[in-house]
Amino acid sequence: MKIAMIGAGMAGLAAANRLRERGFDCTVFEKSRGLGGRMATRRVDALQFDHGAQYFTARGARFRSRLMQWQTRGVAAEWLPGKWVGMPGMTAPARSLGEGIEIIQGARVTGLDGGPGHWRLISDTAPNGAHEYGLFEAVIMAIPAPQIVPLAASAGIRFPELESVRYAPCLTLMLAFDAVTDLHEWSLSPAEGPIAWMARNRTKPGREGPLETLVAHATPAWSRQHVDTPTESAAETLLHALRPHLGAAEPVFRMLHRWLYARVEQTAGVPYLWDPIRQVGACGDWAGGPRVEAAFDSGEALAMAVIESLGRTRQGSSEPGG
Numbered sequence: 132m133k134i135a136m137i138g139a140g141m142a143g144l145a146a147a148n149r150l151r152e153r154g155f156d157c158t159v160f161e162k163s164r165g166l167g168g169r170m171a172t173r174r175v176d177a178l179q180f181d182h183g184a185q186y187f188t189a190r191g192a193r194f195r196s197r198l199m200q201w202q203t204r205g206v207a208a209e210w211l212p213g214k215w216v217g218m219p220g221m222t223a224p225a226r227s228l229g230e231g232i233e234i235i236q237g238a239r240v241t242g243l244d245g246g247p248g249h250w251r252l253i254s255d256t257a258p259n260g261a262h263e264y265g266l267f268e269a270v271i272m273a274i275p276a277p278q279i280v281p282l283a284a285s286a287g288i289r290f291p292e293l294e295s296v297r298y299a300p301c302l303t304l305m306l307a308f309d310a311v312t313d314l315h316e317w318s319l320s321p322a323e324g325p326i327a328w329m330a331r332n333r334t335k336p337g338r339e340g341p342l343e344t345l346v347a348h349a350t351p352a353w354s355r356q357h358v359d360t361p362t363e364s365a366a367e368t369l370l371h372a373l374r375p376h377l378g379a380a381e382p383v384f385r386m387l388h389r390w391l392y393a394r395v396e397q398t399a400g401v402p403y404l405w406d407p408i409r410q411v412g413a414c415g416d417w418a419g420g421p422r423v424e425a426a427f428d429s430g431e432a433l434a435m436a437v438i439e440s441l442g443r444t445r446q447g448s449s450e451p452g453g
């Protein structure tokens with residue numbers, strides 16, 4: 132039974148991994164060139180910056196057990212007590228979940244067409260000029276709620292639970308220094324000003340490098356206000372706010388990234404969405420909150436619901452089961 136998964140972040144890959152384990156033929160469509168979504172690491176020459184999620188925690192038994200597997204496989208390590216990071220970058224756990232799954236990267240899905248048993252995905256950026264993929268029994272959207280709403284609407288589907296979901300944007304400044312800064316802490320959260328959090332990337336396991344690398348996240352309020360501010364001007368303001376912590380050091384590299392849907396502020400109040408008639412579902416951090424674990428839990432929970440709904444519970448079976 133073929134299932135289309137839209138989005139190769141933590142939620143989508145957790146769901147795809149579980150579905151594959153139960154014998155479903157899952158194809159993942161990802162608009163970017165990498166896996167992991169907001170669990171991201173930007174590499175520029177010898178520099179690397181975790182510019183999305185800084186770390187993740189594991190509160191529930193299910194995610195903790197997965198984390199232990201990642202630690203054993205060397206794709207996650209503890210940075211600070213209870214604060215975990217991917218190894219050697221934040222995308223590593225997602226890549227581990229995606230092993231053995233067909234993932235089509237660089238394919239942004241812009242529409243759904245058809246119906247249960249014969250869904251087709253429309254893409255405007257697909258490689259090799261392909262603009263349509265199918266046919267699929269079921270479709271799962273593992274993307275931020277504001278992006279699910281128009282995609283579902285393209286097939287006449289409405290999930291009212293998603294309409295109240297709200298995300299905060301986050302402007303992120305990446306800096307590198309070849310001189311010593313005044314920073315001695317692993318991270319800091321200034322009490323006021325536009326910076327919410329700043330981390331010394333190089334203090335994380337596996338990220339040692341010749342230069343001091345910093346990642347600074349602007350506050351939700353400042354990010355909202357400056358979402359359209361020209362890059363140079365926004366970067367300059369954030370750098371200025373960091374100056375008191377940097378001493379005389381001047382950055383030798385700087386780059387700004389804008390996350391439009393960074394952190395969930397208002398959740399949907401449901402663990403996932405699944406329409407068993409149309410065979411269309413959705414999962415993501417919008418279900419449980421702005422955390423990697425919430426995305427994982429939502430993906431897992433949806434996969435279990437799909438397995439039950441589509442009547443395929445036998446591990447490794449390739450035909451519909453009872």
Ligand SMILES: Cc1cc2nc3c(=O)[nH]c(=O)nc-3n(C[C@H](O)[C@H](O)[C@H](O)COP(=O)(O)OP(=O)(O)OC[C@H]3O[C@@H](n4cnc5c(N)ncnc54)[C@H](O)[C@@H]3O)c2cc1C
Nearest residue numbers: 138140141142162168169184239240393415416422423426
């Ligand atoms: C700046 C920042 C700091 C954060 N800090 C933390 C933290 O410290 N701790 C923590 O636990 N969490 C943190 N988070 C939140 C955490 O990263 C997210 O909650 C989690 O990664 C969300 O996973 P997801 O799978 O739901 O969504 P995403 O990671 O957004 O994955 C969705 C994927 O779908 C793709 N996609 C979207 N639309 C389409 C389309 N139409 N077609 C194809 N592909 C599509 C995207 O490219 C993306 O890869 C932070 C996030 C940000 C941005």
